Amino acid sequence: MEIMDDMMESTGTAMVEILGAQYRARAPKTQLKALEQAMREVQDQTTRLSGPGRSNERIAVQAAVAIAFNALMTERGVQSRLDKLTHQMDVALEESGDGGWSG
Numbered sequence: 737m738e739i740m741d742d743m744m745e746s747t748g749t750a751m752v753e754i755l756g757a758q759y760r761a762r763a764p765k766t767q768l769k770a771l772e773q774a775m776r777e778v779q780d781q782t783t784r785l786s787g788p789g790r791s792n793e794r795i796a797v798q799a800a801v802a803i804a805f806n807a808l809m810t811e812r813g814v815q816s817r818l819d820k821l822t823h824q825m826d827v828a829l830e831e832s833g834d835g836g837w838s839g
Contacts, residue, residue: 752779755792777803 748768751760752775763771781799 750775752776754779754782755786755795 746765747762748765749760749762750768750772751758753759754775759775761771761775778799781802782795785795785798785802
């Protein structure tokens with residue numbers, strides 16, 4: 737993984753090798769580390785799924801599905817925690833006489 741940072745621009749470029757090919761992607765400098773992490777995740781997933789007789793297309797699709805599934809499960813977990821916290825705040829506000837959470 738390589739990051740190229742142009743001091744004169746507000747964007748930077750991350751490069752990664754995935755399935756034997758070099759890829760570059762640009763992002764705002766403030767998001768460059770996140771882009772690098774995303775590219776590394778794709779690289780890790782494709783490496784993990786690679787094997788004899790598997791086509792690059794199949795590996796790429798399986799990696800995309802795995803990454804999307806993980807993101808969805810994380811999002812649902814966060815939403816579930818937010819729902820629980822909102823409920824706890826509602827209960828606390830009702831008990832204190834403030835009428836509960838309206839948001």
